[in-house]
Amino acid sequence: MTIRRVPSQRAIIDRRALAEQIAALHGAGGASARAAIVAALRAALDEGRRELNHRLEETPSAGHEVTAGFSFLIDQLLRVIHDHVTTHLYPVPNATQAERLAILAVGGYGRAEMAPHSDIDVAFITPGKRAPWCEQVIETMLYLLWDLGLKVGHSSRTVADTIRMAREDLTIRTALLESRLVWGEQALYEELRTRFWNEVVKGSERQFLAEKLAERNARHKRMGDSRYVVEPNVKEGKGGLRDLQTLYWIGKYVHRVGSAAELVDVGLFTQNEYRTFRRAEAFLLAARCHMHILTDRAEDRLTFDLQRQVAERMQFADRPGKSAVERFMQYYFMQVKRVGSLTGVFLAHLDEEMAKKRSRTGFFAGWTQRPRMFKGYIVEGGRLRAPGDAWFRADPVRLIEVFQLAEAEGLEIHPETMRQAGRDAKLIDGKLRRDRRANALFLDLLSGRKDPETSLRWMNETGVFGRFVPDFGRVNAQMQFDMYHHYTVDEHTIRAIGLLSQIERGLLAGDHPRATREFPKLASRRALYVAVLLHDIAKGRGGDHSVLGADVAYKLGPRFGLDEKETDLVAWLVLQHLLMSRTAQKRDLTDPKTIEDFVTEVQSLERLRNLAILTAVDIRAVGPGTWNSWKGQLLGELYDAAQERLRLGHKGNGRKGRVTAKKDAVQRLLGDADHLVDTIGAQLGDAYWIAEPEDIIASNLVQYDAAIASKNQLSIACEVDETRGATRVSVIAADHPGLFYRMAGGIHLAGANIIDARIHTARSGYAVDNFLVQDQNGQPFREAGQMARIEKGIRDALLAQVELVPKLAARPLAHSRAKAFDVAPRVDFDNDASNHFTVIEVTARDRPALLNRLAHALYKANLIVHSAHITAYGEAAADTFYVTDLTASKIKAPDRLAEIEAALLAAASDQRQQQLEKA
Known part of the structure; x- marks a missing residue:
């Protein structure tokens, strides 16, 4: 292999001048000149790197030229070093057969594709018998290279050893495949290459x-x-x-x-x-x-x-x-x-x-599977192939048909046909996009019953997808610059369609039982597939992608063949595709107003079913680990509450009836301890009974009873809650101002993230608070030691045995990569979302103990927090608080709201620590 020509080589390194400089230094100082020689080599290396860096700045996309330039620079240094060592340090006037050496570049260096800090992979090849002279030269060269700060990956072997090891080791075989003689014995290199191709490669291709x-x-x-x-x-x-x-x-x-x-x-x-x-x-x-x-x-x-x-x-x-x-x-x-x-x-x-070369033996010798014709295509070996090179040019609708047939019949598309489709995708024009047959085929493919994801991905690879649906072409390969989305918009969309298909086929019933159960009830399955395709179609257009996407839906729905009712449904789903996830994760689902507002927007069971399934696949397609049982639990609670409200309207149980039903259910759970509902349960108001699920209430009552019996002023219980995908932390303590922010700080100190918090005060003056917490990977804490650490963190914080501010400030950022993003803190107030509380939503850069700092700011503002709901979106977090003032009233005065906003922005911003320290 020869290195590609590098322009203006002497501007990178002048080997002759450098060799003369080193010869002069050696002549003047002999063995003591080593430090000066290393300095000269390093100066040449640094100068060469500067020149190549400058070239990259001048021509930022010159990848081949610059990587070849770095390889050339190392080539010249190796040659100078070799000549210095063999001429000045270990000269041999009459070299024997054993005193021969070939220096090979291998790997990326052998390909002449070196980035500035790539390893220098070098192979020193010697004859069958290695002479002491070879070892001296190799060792001295390596020490000089190391003194220059270069990372050298090296091997030193005889020709025979190299061939033997190449047969056994794929890595060595690959490295030799790219070998290039840098300097030394040409004949030795040729011997190695000849033996490599004849003794290693031949017959081992497959x-x-x-x-x-x-x-x-x-x-x-x-x-x-x-x-x-x-x-x-x-x-x-x-x-x-x-x-x-x-x-x-x-x-x-x-x-x-x-x-x-x-x-x-x-x-x-x-x-x-x-x-x-x-x-x-x-x-x-x-x-x-x-x-x-x-x-x-x-x-x-x-x-x-x-x-x-x-x-x-x-x-x-x-x-x-x-x-x-x-x-x-x-x-x-x-x-x-x-x-x-x-x-x-x-x-x-x-x-x-390979198939043509493969010979058959035995019973099937000479037998080959006969191709068959299917709708004009050739089917051979499970692959669909166009019958000729002009197939798509003769009828461009076939560019859609080929992918639809592959999906419907469970076939692969022959790569040669994929190549043709990619080449002929330019045939797709406005006329073809309006063609009824082409659109019907596309809709059949999109809502295919086997594996639409794979065929759509093939369609996208060829460019046909983006040409046929230009709006999709606009989001092709478009990333979303944040830490929440793992994939580009087109990949996210195709994955979501694949997940929808899996739900329809019952393959995800374990994770999505409700969606699997409701799917067959949909009035139009194809409308939901179109909605999933279009839900992010308008990203990157500089406006609200939901609003802009709904406009796209009104345009594309009729083109695809949807009727007016289906198109209206798709447009609404695209417009509101974030409604259910936002409501479930950011609002208190036990507040009747939350359900009432949600149902007012949804209006029908049909919309609810579609939206629930779309929401599930959208969240799950964001990336690995984004969907979890906690999100599933929240969405399920919202779905069930909305479904009941849609079915029964205002005929459902009133507040009193709901409390009575909840108490009856808790008594059944408690069994022999059912008397706790009438004794300890009487200390807790209706708001508590409505807000908390039956299983948590039962657990709270037992914990409260045990705390009274043991005269314990502070009771902390930690329990894994598999249903909610978190660890539940229940705290019963004498209520006092600032209790919530101190508890939050103690939990954060133990390394836990709070995802949900409900704060209650009993008539006895005790607080009954329930937190759901997860580790940094969004999983429950399960080890006894971890739970003990959480309990100690809360106890220390409440008993003032630890200074929260400096301890929390010292904790490292969970995501150091978050520094790459600008997340401007924002505070929003909503006095219409609840009949009893002011809802405050704070969006800020996610960081350790953000909740603690925000809760502290609310405490200093004389607000009472009744519940908190925490949602993380990669580098950003949205913390929602349901609050009242000290008189249990909403906060409505503009100057008061402005004062609270300023305090929360200070707590959420980078200056938050100073604010806390002044407090």
């Missing part, structure tokens, strides 16, 4: 292909198994540089090509596909170089903070509705998407080649 694909699949799984994760690994992630390199390795191994360009000659790529290959590779290499320079280390993960900086360095600019970083990441995802398309075509060709 094994290498299988092992490389298995290695790739394992790597994808480690990296999230999607090319659309929002913090991708540029090197190892799906669709990243390693995937491109894997294609090259396989192609080279099977066809013995010397460069990626030769993959065109052997028919694995078309010329256009090769240009796509090079464009994606250049962009990814450039992005990686920028990342290394920005972090001053070998950083390959494109984290949120780096995304802004790399976007700026690569000269992406803001556009209306889309920031520079979102445009940069959209371009990034378009490149990795193309890598995925290339991979499919490439591997399919190889698979066919």
Whole structure:
């Protein structure tokens, strides 16, 4: 392999001048000149890096040129160092056969694709018998390289050892595949190469292909198994540089090509596909170089903070509705998407080649499965293939039909047909988009009963999806710059459609029993599939995507073939697709006004069913771990309450009837201890009985009774609540001002996150408070030691045995990556959401003990907190409080509201700590 030509080489490093300088230094100082020689080498290295960094700044996308430049710089340094060591330190006037050495660049260095902080992978190859001279030279060279601060991955082997180990080790075989002679004995290198191709590669092509694909699949799984994760690994992630390199390795191994360009000659790529290959590779290499320079280390993960900086360095600019970083990441995802398309075509060709070479033996020798015709297509080996190159040009509607048939029949699409579809996607124009048959086929595909997700993903890979539905094309590869969404908008949408299909087929009944049960009752299943497709369709347009998306729905519904009633339903679902999750997670579901307001908007059981299922798939498709049993519990409670209200209207139980029914249910749960409802339960007002579920009330009454019996002034109970996906912490203590914020601080000190809190005061003057808490991963605390730590944290905080402010301030941020985002604190008041309370919602950057600080601000403002509901959205948190003043009244005076807002903004902002310390 030859290194690609690097322009203005002497501006990077002048090897001849450097060699002369080192020779002069050695001549003047002999062995004592080592420090000066290292200094000269380091100066040359630093100067070369500066020049290449400058070139990258001048041409931010010059990935190939800059990585080749870094490889050239190391080549020249290695040559100078080798010549210095063999000429000045260990000269051999008459070298024997054993005193020969070849220095090989391997791995990425061998490919001449080195980022600024890439490891330098070098193989020192010696003849069959290694001489002491070789060992001296290798050791001295390595020490000089290490003194320069270079990370050198090295091996030192004989030709025979190298061949033997390559047969056994896939990594060594791959490294040798990319080897390049940097300096030394050409004949030794040629001997190794000849033996490698004849003794290692020959006959092992199929094994290498299988092992490389298995290695790739394992790597994808480690990296999230999607090319659309929002913090991708540029090197190892799906669709990243390693995937491109894997294609090259396989192609080279099977066809013995010397460069990626030769993959065109052997028919694995078309010329256009090769240009796509090079464009994606250049962009990814450039992005990686920028990342290394920005972090001053070998950083390959494109984290949120780096995304802004790399976007700026690569000269992406803001556009209306889309920031520079979102445009940069959209371009990034378009490149990795193309890598995925290339991979499919490439591997399919190889698979066919291997199949032709594979000889059959035994009973089935000479037998091949006969292809069959299906609606004009060829079906062979479970794959659907177009019968000719002009198939789509003859009737462009087939560009939709092929994906619909694949879904309906459970077939794969032949990669050659995928290639044709990608090439001919440009045939899709306004006339085809209005074609009734094309739209009917698309609607059948979208609401397919087998696996619409896979076929839609294929459709998206070819570009047909975005051409046929241009509104979808606008969100193609569009990321959402936050820590909540894990995938790009198009990937999130396709995953949501897949989840909807799984729910319909009963595959997610364990996690979504209600959705599975209600799905068959839908009046129009296809309307819900269209709603899921369109719910985020208007993101990135600079306005409320729900409102803008509803407008899109009114336009696309009739085009797809929906009737007026179905279109109205889809538009409403898109407009209100966040209503149910916001209500469930941010409002008190035991407050009748919450249910009344929700039902006023929903209006019908049909809408409720559709919205509930859409909400479930939308949350779950956000990313791994986003859906949990707590969210399922909240949505279920809201659904059941709304369903009852819609069915019975105002005929449902009034307040008194609800309390009586709840008491009867708790008595049944308590069994022999049912008398506690009439004794201790009498101390608790109707608000408590309405707010708390039966199982928690029963537990509270038993705990209260035990506390009285033991004359315990403070009782703390921790219990895993699997149904709610959290640990329940119940505290019974003498009520006093500031109790809530102190308890919250104690829980935070124990490392727990509060997701829900209900605060009650009994007629006896004791507080009965119930918290639901989770760990940093959104899971319940289960270990006895963890629960003991929570109990100690609360006890210490309430008994003033610990200073909360400095202790909480010292806790590290849960998400240090959150610093990459600007989350401006915001306070909203709502006096209409409840008949009895003022509802305050505070949105701020999520940080340790945010709830404690906000609760402290409310305490200082002389407000009583009755319940708190906490929702995390990645880097942001929304904390909702139901409060009254000291007279149990709502807060309505404008100046009072302004005063409270200022206090909460100070608590939520970066200056919050100073505010607390002054208090």
